[in-house]
Amino acid sequence: DAGVTQSPTHLIKTRGQQVTLRCSPKSGHDTVSWYQQALGQGPQFIFQYYEEEERQRGNFPDRFSGHQFPNYSSELNVNALLLGDSALYLCASTPWLGTTSGFYEQYFGPGTRLTVT
């Protein structure tokens, strides 16, 4: 059973450029969330996708956008890169919970290390 996979593993970009990161959720999961983890900090929630729509969003500017495909895989796009965007970008997946009570553990991928120079 494949877990969450992310590509690429590492990426180096220049300020002002655009970047696209990719995530495939764990088999059987249809909800994907993205997190940004700066060095020495805990992961920060960016947004969540379900049924190809953004369902929740954290405190991130519009430069951060995403997409989910019919096969549940997802992309994170960051425009006009800043030095401060250098971080580990993590993707997590779960089955959709919606408004029902309950718990699903989030399965995280290994992340994409983005360096902006």
Next chain:
Amino acid sequence: DAKTTQPTSMDCAEGRAANLPCNHSTISGNEYVYWYRQIHSQGPQYIIHGLKNNETNEMASLIITEDRKSSTLILPHATLRDTAVYYCIGSYNTDKLIFGTGTRLQVFP
């Protein structure tokens, strides 16, 4: 989401119990306490969660005080592979996790 406070770092001898504390004095009645850990160069991994009662699974035990203002994660027999950053999260949202800076646990031989 509840604000959580954890020690920055802790040490534990291999084979001994590791007790990781977490303060969450502002936690509300319907917010769970979640614990995740992140081993170096990997994504976070779920450990355990609870609401009011103490919980145990194959990885760890979670002890929550009666007033729910604090909790302790217990790894009963720590191994070198348990060296990681441990995050305590107080949240109703099971799928929008608000991480702090966590506790860096170093298990030594």
